[in-house]
Amino acid sequence: MLFKHSIILCFLTSVFGVSIKTEPHKPRVCVIGAGIAGLNSAYYLKEAGLNFTVLEGTQYVGGTWRYDPRVGTDEFGVPIHTSMYKHLRTNLPKQTMQLSGFPMPDDYRSFETWKRFYEYLKSYAKKFDLEKYMKFNHLVESVKREENSWKVKSKNLKTGEYVMDDCDFVFVGTGHHHTPNMPNFPGEELFNGTIIHSHDFRDTVPFEGRRVLVVGRGPSGLDISVDIAYVSKKLVHSHHSKTKVGTPFPDNFVEKPDVARFTENGAYFTDGSFEELDDVVYCTGFKTALPFLDESSGLTMGSRYVYPLHHYMVNINQPTMVLLGFVELACTVTTIGAQARYAVALATGNFTLPSKEDMMAKWQARADSIKEKGRPMSDILVIGEKENEYYEDISNESGTYKIPPVIYSMRDVDQQSMMENWYTFREYEYQLIDDHTFSRCLQDPNSKTPCVQKIHGQ
Known part of the structure; x- marks a missing residue:
C-alpha cells in the first residue's frame, strides 16, 4: 500500500501540479549513559523536539555521582561504574555545577555533599520528565557504523534480551572516570597488605589505626589523603607534583616522592627512604574505556585519551558521533552543558561543521603542540586556562548560548x-x-555572623 501511495503522490505532483508538503526528517539520537551528560542531552533533545533514547546500564540516573557501597561488580555481574566515596563534597562552587534551566536551591552551600548534589540530579530528571526517554538496565555492548547509520546494540540486563537501535546520531555520555588506571611498581606481588584504586575507596573505616600509602596528588589524591589522615596511624603521600600546597597537614602526614619498589611490609621511594605500610590506595586516574566502539567509529583509543575529536567532542572521522565530558581541568558540569547544546544544535542541523580537513588540521596543531612540549598524549583532553576561549569557540560555531x-x-x-x-x-x-564578577567570603562553620564579601573580577 505504501508503494501505491507513493506512485499516486508522484502522479498528482507531475500531472496536476499538486504541491505535497512532507515533514522534514527528524534525526533519531541514541544517548549512552544517564549521568550528567545524559541528563543535559535529554533536556536539550526534548526541547528541540527530536526523537531520542537514553540507554543506561544501571537502574539509576546520576552516573558516577550516585554513591554505591559495593565495589567490584553489581547484581548482574557488570563492573560498578561509580567512584563516589562516602564523605565526598564537591570541589567547585555550585554555580559552576548547575544543569541547564535548573538552578540549585538557595539553601545549598557553595560546596555540597555528594548526597545533596545527587538529590539535585534526581530532581532535575523529575522536573523535566526525562526518565520516560530512558531505558534503564540496558547495557550498551556494541556501536557500529553501517549503511549510513549507527547500529547500537544493548542488553536488557533483567531479561537477557538484546535490543538493536538504529540511530542517525550517537551521543556518548559515559565519561572517563570509571575504569581504574593501575600503576605497576616492582615488587607489588610481594606486598602483604591491601592495594586498591580510588575507584574502590568508599570509607575511612578500614584504615583506622593503620599505616596507609596514598599514591597521586590530583584532587582525589589530596581528598582521600586528608580523609584517611584523620583516622590512620600514619599517612604517607607519594607524588611528583611540583605545585606547592600550603595546607598545614597533621603530624602523622608524611610526603614522599615516587614509589621505587614494594617489599613484603612496605615500600622504598626514589629518594632511598623506606616506610612500613599496611595499605595502599592508588589515586592514579582512570583509563579511557569505550569497549562498545569498534573500528567503524574511526576513533583511536589510548590508555588515557581518545582522538581525533573536534572541540574535544565531535568524532572527526564520523561526525554524527559526539563524546560528551571527555575533558580534563575544566568546570566539567558546565562544559558538558555547553557541549550538549552544541551536539543538539548539530543534530538538529542548525549549523554546519567545518570541513574534515579543517577540523583535522586544528586537532593536529594541538597534538603537535603537546608533543613539542614533551607532554603525554593524554593532555589532548586538557582544556585548562583556555576554558573561556573554548566556550567562545563552540558558541560561535554553533550559535548556542555562551558560558x-x-x-x-x-x-x-x-x-x-x-x-x-x-x-x-x-x-x-x-x-x-554578573557575567564577569562574583563575590566570596570565608565562612566560619561555627559562627552565625555573616562573613565579609570580597569582590572578584572587577
Whole structure:
C-alpha cells in the first residue's frame, strides 16, 4: 500500500501540479549513559523536539555521582561504574555545577555533599520528565557504523534480551572516570597488605589505626589523603607534583616522592627512604574505556585519551558521533552543558561543521603542540586556562548560548584556594554578581555572623 501511495503522490505532483508538503526528517539520537551528560542531552533533545533514547546500564540516573557501597561488580555481574566515596563534597562552587534551566536551591552551600548534589540530579530528571526517554538496565555492548547509520546494540540486563537501535546520531555520555588506571611498581606481588584504586575507596573505616600509602596528588589524591589522615596511624603521600600546597597537614602526614619498589611490609621511594605500610590506595586516574566502539567509529583509543575529536567532542572521522565530558581541568558540569547544546544544535542541523580537513588540521596543531612540549598524549583532553576561549569557540560555531567568563574566573580562584589550604577551601561561599564578577567570603562553620564579601573580577 505504501508503494501505491507513493506512485499516486508522484502522479498528482507531475500531472496536476499538486504541491505535497512532507515533514522534514527528524534525526533519531541514541544517548549512552544517564549521568550528567545524559541528563543535559535529554533536556536539550526534548526541547528541540527530536526523537531520542537514553540507554543506561544501571537502574539509576546520576552516573558516577550516585554513591554505591559495593565495589567490584553489581547484581548482574557488570563492573560498578561509580567512584563516589562516602564523605565526598564537591570541589567547585555550585554555580559552576548547575544543569541547564535548573538552578540549585538557595539553601545549598557553595560546596555540597555528594548526597545533596545527587538529590539535585534526581530532581532535575523529575522536573523535566526525562526518565520516560530512558531505558534503564540496558547495557550498551556494541556501536557500529553501517549503511549510513549507527547500529547500537544493548542488553536488557533483567531479561537477557538484546535490543538493536538504529540511530542517525550517537551521543556518548559515559565519561572517563570509571575504569581504574593501575600503576605497576616492582615488587607489588610481594606486598602483604591491601592495594586498591580510588575507584574502590568508599570509607575511612578500614584504615583506622593503620599505616596507609596514598599514591597521586590530583584532587582525589589530596581528598582521600586528608580523609584517611584523620583516622590512620600514619599517612604517607607519594607524588611528583611540583605545585606547592600550603595546607598545614597533621603530624602523622608524611610526603614522599615516587614509589621505587614494594617489599613484603612496605615500600622504598626514589629518594632511598623506606616506610612500613599496611595499605595502599592508588589515586592514579582512570583509563579511557569505550569497549562498545569498534573500528567503524574511526576513533583511536589510548590508555588515557581518545582522538581525533573536534572541540574535544565531535568524532572527526564520523561526525554524527559526539563524546560528551571527555575533558580534563575544566568546570566539567558546565562544559558538558555547553557541549550538549552544541551536539543538539548539530543534530538538529542548525549549523554546519567545518570541513574534515579543517577540523583535522586544528586537532593536529594541538597534538603537535603537546608533543613539542614533551607532554603525554593524554593532555589532548586538557582544556585548562583556555576554558573561556573554548566556550567562545563552540558558541560561535554553533550559535548556542555562551558560558559567561565569570564561571572560569570562579574555577581559577577556587583552584588557588585549594592549594592554599585543602582543609578550608570548601568553607568559602560564592555569589554571582554578573557575567564577569562574583563575590566570596570565608565562612566560619561555627559562627552565625555573616562573613565579609570580597569582590572578584572587577
